[in-house]
Amino acid sequence: MKVFVSIDMEGITGVCVETQTDQGHSTYGRAAEFMRGDLDAVLAGCEDAGASEVVVRDAHDYSTNLDVLDLPANASLLTGRAGLLGMMEGLDDSFDAVLLVGYHAMAGTAAAVLDHTYCGLVHQAFAGDLELGELGFNAGVATRFGVPVVFASGDDKLAAEAAACLPGVTTVTTKQGVARGTARLLSPRLTAGLLREGVKDALAGPPPGALDLSGKPVRIVFTKTQHCDAACSCPAARRVDGRTVEIEADDYLTVYAAFMAVLDLAGSVA
Numbered sequence: 001m002k003v004f005v006s007i008d009m010e011g012i013t014g015v016c017v018e019t020q021t022d023q024g025h026s027t028y029g030r031a032a033e034f035m036r037g038d039l040d041a042v043l044a045g046c047e048d049a050g051a052s053e054v055v056v057r058d059a060h061d062y063s064t065n066l067d068v069l070d071l072p073a074n075a076s077l078l079t080g081r082a083g084l085l086g087m088m089e090g091l092d093d094s095f096d097a098v099l100l101v102g103y104h105a106m107a108g109t110a111a112a113v114l115d116h117t118y119c120g121l122v123h124q125a126f127a128g129d130l131e132l133g134e135l136g137f138n139a140g141v142a143t144r145f146g147v148p149v150v151f152a153s154g155d156d157k158l159a160a161e162a163a164a165c166l167p168g169v170t171t172v173t174t175k176q177g178v179a180r181g182t183a184r185l186l187s188p189r190l191t192a193g194l195l196r197e198g199v200k201d202a203l204a205g206p207p208p209g210a211l212d213l214s215g216k217p218v219r220i221v222f223t224k225t226q227h228c229d230a231a232c233s234c235p236a237a238r239r240v241d242g243r244t245v246e247i248e249a250d251d252y253l254t255v256y257a258a259f260m261a262v263l264d265l266a267g268s269v270a
Contacts, residue, residue: 011154045199106133168208
């Protein structure tokens with residue numbers, strides 16, 4: 001069994017405030033330790049389930065948050081931001097399962113820890129009429145490759161979002177959200193066991209429902225018009241109104257890659 005792990009930071013055990021996720025801040029180092037702790041628990045669950053190979057995609061910010069030191073021999077780490085598939089870079093149809101670890105709820109979710117959709121410039125994002133966050137858009141990539149997303153972890157709001165997108169998916173709640181930067185944090189001693197058992201059960205159980213986004217145009221609503229101005233320099237993007245662009249293509253991977261490009265362009269302006 002070959003497993004793909006996409007791991008973010010905002011939904012990790014012990015992470016609650018923005019500064020913890022910033023490599024330039026003094027609190028980041030401890031958050032990176034928490035991230036590795038959650039990953040180690042997930043990898044132990046993969047081993048328990050009999051996984052022969054695990055590819056870990058460091059999916060937070062610059063994708064340089066994890067160290068290859070002491071990874072199991074059957075695990076490899078994909079680090080660095082280059083690539084067309086962003087948080088899902090490295091995934092293809094050779095995998096048997098996808099795990100989304102340390103994820104967070106979409107922008108605008110009440111009482112969710114560090115809610116956002118890819119970056120703070122995005123107000124909302126849709127595939128067709130369905131509003132989605134990072135989990136949904138990334139699950140669409142997995143579906144495009146025919147690989148089931150069987151597991152997701154993060155705060156309780158992320159768990160609810162995952163269950164709505166992927167009926168039957170296994171979730172583990174690492175904290176209870178109170179407000180964007182406030183949470184009831186659970187002990188790493190508790191969450192390590194929950195993550196290990198959750199992954200083991202997810203990999204052993206039947207695949208959950210898939211999220212097929214093929215043929216659905218993606219719309220991105222920015223918080224400011226200047227970000228939309230910059231995003232429109234992507235040839236694949238069509239401006240809908242002052243703050244909204246739309247991307248449409250036959251292949252969802254083409255849409256997703258253009259989505260990543262649009263966000264990078266929007267982020268190039270102040």
